[in-house]
Amino acid sequence: MPSVKIPKKSTFVDMTPFVDVAFLILTFFIMATKFKPEEPVEIKTPNSVSTRELPESDALQVTFDSTGRVFFGVLSQKDQEKLAVIRHINDTRSLGLSEAEMKNFVRTPSIGVPFSGLKQLLSIPQEDQKNFKQPGIPLDTLGGELLYWIRDAVGTFSGKKLQYLIKGDNNAKYPAFKQVLIAFKKNEIFKFQMITMLEDAPAGSELSIIRNREKAASH
Amino acid sequence: MASIDDSGGGGGHKKGPGVKKAKKLSTAVDMTPMVDLGFLLITFFIFTTTMSSPTTMQLYMPKDTDKDEDQNKAKESGALTIMLGKNNVVYYYEGQLLPDGSNFKTATFKDIRGIIIQKKKDVIAAHVHDAGCTKIQEEARIGNPKLNPPIPPDPNWKNACLDKDLVVVIKPDEDATYKNTIDILDEMAISAIKRYAMVDLFPAEKLLIQATEGK
Numbered sequence: 250m251p252s253v254k255i256p257k258k259s260t261f262v263d264m265t266p267f268v269d270v271a272f273l274i275l276t277f278f279i280m281a282t283k284f285k286p287e288e289p290v291e292i293k294t295p296n297s298v299s300t301r302e303l304p305e306s307d308a309l310q311v312t313f314d315s316t317g318r319v320f321f322g323v324l325s326q327k328d329q330e331k332l333a334v335i336r337h338i339n340d341t342r343s344l345g346l347s348e349a350e351m352k353n354f355v356r357t358p359s360i361g362v363p364f365s366g367l368k369q370l371l372s373i374p375q376e377d378q379k380n381f382k383q384p385g386i387p388l389d390t391l392g393g394e395l396l397y398w399i400r401d402a403v404g405t406f407s408g409k410k411l412q413y414l415i416k417g418d419n420n421a422k423y424p425a426f427k428q429v430l431i432a433f434k435k436n437e438i439f440k441f442q443m444i445t446m447l448e449d450a451p452a453g454s455e456l457s458i459i460r461n462r463e464k465a466a467s468h
Numbered sequence: 469m470a471s472i473d474d475s476g477g478g479g480g481h482k483k484g485p486g487v488k489k490a491k492k493l494s495t496a497v498d499m500t501p502m503v504d505l506g507f508l509l510i511t512f513f514i515f516t517t518t519m520s521s522p523t524t525m526q527l528y529m530p531k532d533t534d535k536d537e538d539q540n541k542a543k544e545s546g547a548l549t550i551m552l553g554k555n556n557v558v559y560y561y562e563g564q565l566l567p568d569g570s571n572f573k574t575a576t577f578k579d580i581r582g583i584i585i586q587k588k589k590d591v592i593a594a595h596v597h598d599a600g601c602t603k604i605q606e607e608a609r610i611g612n613p614k615l616n617p618p619i620p621p622d623p624n625w626k627n628a629c630l631d632k633d634l635v636v637v638i639k640p641d642e643d644a645t646y647k648n649t650i651d652i653l654d655e656m657a658i659s660a661i662k663r664y665a666m667v668d669l670f671p672a673e674k675l676l677i678q679a680t681e682g683k
Binding site: 444 | 496499500502503506507509510513514516517521522523524525526527528529530531552581585620623640641642643644645646647648649650651653654657658659660
């Protein structure tokens with residue numbers, strides 16, 4: 250009786266298309282990723298229905314965390330502008346910073362120390378600053394030191410349209426927010442932008458009706 | 469295939485017993501480690517990518533003024549005062565706070581939207597047309613393309629001034645969180661409230677909140 254011969258099949262699978270897809274997805278994620286400069290604190294911002302985009306340049310950003318520590322940062326694409334800001338502050342507050350320390354400020358995303366501790370913070374290289382516990386910029390009901398930071402930064406950027414960003418943590422208390430607002434108000438600044446995460450307008454609300462109408466009109 | 473076939477050499481001389489025959493090598497490479505690595509990197513980038521980009525919310529604060537004539541007077545009938553307490557509790561009253569505090573009510577963030585919308589409906593129902601109203605209607609009809617962002621002409625311009633007496637006053641307490649404050653400002657945007665202000669609590673209101681919170 251002739252035996253039926255079963256052909257021996259190879260278990261080897263051609264993985265080339267699989268690799269293709271994997272690297273295509275990989276390329277997409279590499280392109281889509283934007284690495285943020287490391288902030289000294291992690292902030293969980295509230296949600297809002299606002300759709301306005303966050304400016305990346307020409308802005309002053311004040312950050313406060315859940316414990317009320319306040320940080321100040323300058324958003325600018327040009328290092329020269331940041332350098333001018335710290336130079337100006339160094340002069341007006343007579344901090345006695347060295348040239349290298351001022352260069353270090355350019356690379357620091359935000360500052361959260363009193364003026365008295367600024368020299369110490371800036372003497373630490375930017376990469377190691379995250380290990381340095383920053384106490385926050387001193388604030389009181391009259392604006393505190395934040396008032397001078399804002400005043401000097403605005404003075405340096407004179408003639409340019411600046412935007413004022415406020416980034417607060419969900420669990421921060423209202424007085425912290427209020428004191429930040431006071432520091433701005435004392436500098437005759439009354440228009441702010443609060444950094445939030447986008448959420449949809451609730452269905453059926455007046456805003457969603459208006460937005461749907463605008464969408465229909467633009468089509 | 470890029471391999472040299474040594475079998476066809478005319479069958480010449482035989483190799484000695486110690487000489488091994490060269491094996492035919494396959495050019496197919498095992499790609500499994502490469503796939504592993506690829507997906508490892510993908511996983512890394514998926515975790516580090518934040519897809520939702522942050523947005524910003526506009527806030528305009530009034531200039532602090534002590535002069536009485538500079539302050540915007542709100543019509544009592546159209547005023548709604550919302551106070552933010554601790555633990556996400558909201559307090560509110562309509563018009564003026566009565567001396568006995570009987571119109572001081574407690575609500576939650578879920579209820580407050582309904583209360584705002586109801587107040588808006590009441591104000592619109594009680595609306596009486598006047599000269600200031602015609603001006604608002606005209607502004608809404610034309611829009612303002614010069615502003616940033618530009619205000620498009622409103623097709624419902626006839627209704628633009630119906631809620632002009634409505635003003636919401638927001639008063640966060642010391643125990644209110646920043647999230648509460650942003651949420652209530654967001655409610656203004658959601659319910660399309662045009663006039664609202666963020667101010668400090670009066671002592672009487674502070675006492676009422678403290679009494680309600682049981683301090």
